[in-house]
Amino acid sequence: MILANDAAKLRVPMSQPSIDEDDIAAVLAVLRTPYLSMGPKVREFEQAMAEYIGVAEGVAVNSGTSGLHLCMEAEGIGPGDEVITTPFSFVASANCVLYQGARPVFADIDPVTLNIDPEAVEARITKQTRAIIAVDVFGQPAAVEALVDIARRHSLTLFQDSCEAIGAERNGVRIGSQGRAAVFAFYPNKQMTTGEGGMVVTDDLDYAKVLRSLCNQGRDESGTWMNHIRLGYNYRLDEMSAALGLSQTRRLDQILDRRERVAMRYTERLRHVEGISTPVVAPETTRMSWFVYVVRLDEKVDRTRLIADLEQDGVTSRPYFVPLHLQPLYRQRFGHQPGEYPVTERIAQSTLALPFFTDMTDTQIDYVCTRLQKRIALTRDRSKVAL
Numbered sequence: 001m002i003l004a005n006d007a008a009k010l011r012v013p014m015s016q017p018s019i020d021e022d023d024i025a026a027v028l029a030v031l032r033t034p035y036l037s038m039g040p041k042v043r044e045f046e047q048a049m050a051e052y053i054g055v056a057e058g059v060a061v062n063s064g065t066s067g068l069h070l071c072m073e074a075e076g077i078g079p080g081d082e083v084i085t086t087p088f089s090f091v092a093s094a095n096c097v098l099y100q101g102a103r104p105v106f107a108d109i110d111p112v113t114l115n116i117d118p119e120a121v122e123a124r125i126t127k128q129t130r131a132i133i134a135v136d137v138f139g140q141p142a143a144v145e146a147l148v149d150i151a152r153r154h155s156l157t158l159f160q161d162s163c164e165a166i167g168a169e170r171n172g173v174r175i176g177s178q179g180r181a182a183v184f185a186f187y188p189n190k191q192m193t194t195g196e197g198g199m200v201v202t203d204d205l206d207y208a209k210v211l212r213s214l215c216n217q218g219r220d221e222s223g224t225w226m227n228h229i230r231l232g233y234n235y236r237l238d239e240m241s242a243a244l245g246l247s248q249t250r251r252l253d254q255i256l257d258r259r260e261r262v263a264m265r266y267t268e269r270l271r272h273v274e275g276i277s278t279p280v281v282a283p284e285t286t287r288m289s290w291f292v293y294v295v296r297l298d299e300k301v302d303r304t305r306l307i308a309d310l311e312q313d314g315v316t317s318r319p320y321f322v323p324l325h326l327q328p329l330y331r332q333r334f335g336h337q338p339g340e341y342p343v344t345e346r347i348a349q350s351t352l353a354l355p356f357f358t359d360m361t362d363t364q365i366d367y368v369c370t371r372l373q374k375r376i377a378l379t380r381d382r383s384k385v386a387l
Ligand SMILES: Cc1ncc(COP(=O)(O)O)c(C=O)c1O
Pocket: 062, 063, 064, 065, 066, 089, 090, 092, 093, 135, 161, 163, 164, 185, 186, 187, 197, 198
């Protein structure tokens, strides 16, 4: 048995960046120049990313959150405005609306794709609604055709929080060009990384100019040093991060293929395990950009206990996501209560993210699956057998 002696015990982290010798050389090369910020690498990275997504402009920023914030600011979202988004996401998808003094309004999700349900979005539109933020949760594109249509019919602006979905495709089209702008994120748990970092992409040249100014302290278009034409921020990406991003963009498709392989092995190993449902890839998702591997647990499985048990085996796992409307900040500010978004709440109680990263070995995947299967059998059957 795999834990018959402790020597067989592995420690498998939730995530781990994939860094190769080219990445290291690219960062070192920047350190040998005098340009550690506002040099040529940021522009090269922006152009490479715009080309990869198939849009006119990329604006590099120092995080996905900064990118989302700038999108709201450049759109003029402010007090009195409402922006519709999903409660099943990372907190930045809604916080970017709060930063502007506007109100995030949640719409429930589709139980299969876990993405915002277009019908629920339409039902939440009021006179105050200005925009929709679609999130491509766990790397699966949102139902963007329906959202584009709703936005057009109601004169709303569509944004794509694609922080978890770089390279994903829906109906054969790469995501990131369907709304006013899309935001990608490059924290080290993401498919590709710049350390901290993000990128806003858009086809709207005027909008891109405003984004560029906002992320550079509100300087004018030419970046004149002491000429600030609007209230801006320092959300700039530095040159080392941009060089890493550029190097990673060059092998992004290879990275996504390797992640797909890890996901397929997980699914192969887990699809017949009692108590677990493996992730569903919708028929419209012609390319999944695997960000995390999230299984759903049968309601009889005690998730808290399972996470603690797996931790003892050296396997880290997480409950992804805790619904946004039930976060203490949102409950206090808006008086949200359990029961408001039943699909999100039901799903959120059952999800478990397993260790997942580009360079995960078969041995690591198999170890996680073996431990998971054994631990689930144990949580279901309290007549504990010695491991
Ligand atoms: C859906 C979503 N939006 C926004 C972000 C924010 O990105 P960052 O951590 O780079 O600020 C994340 C990061 O995990 C995310 O998953």
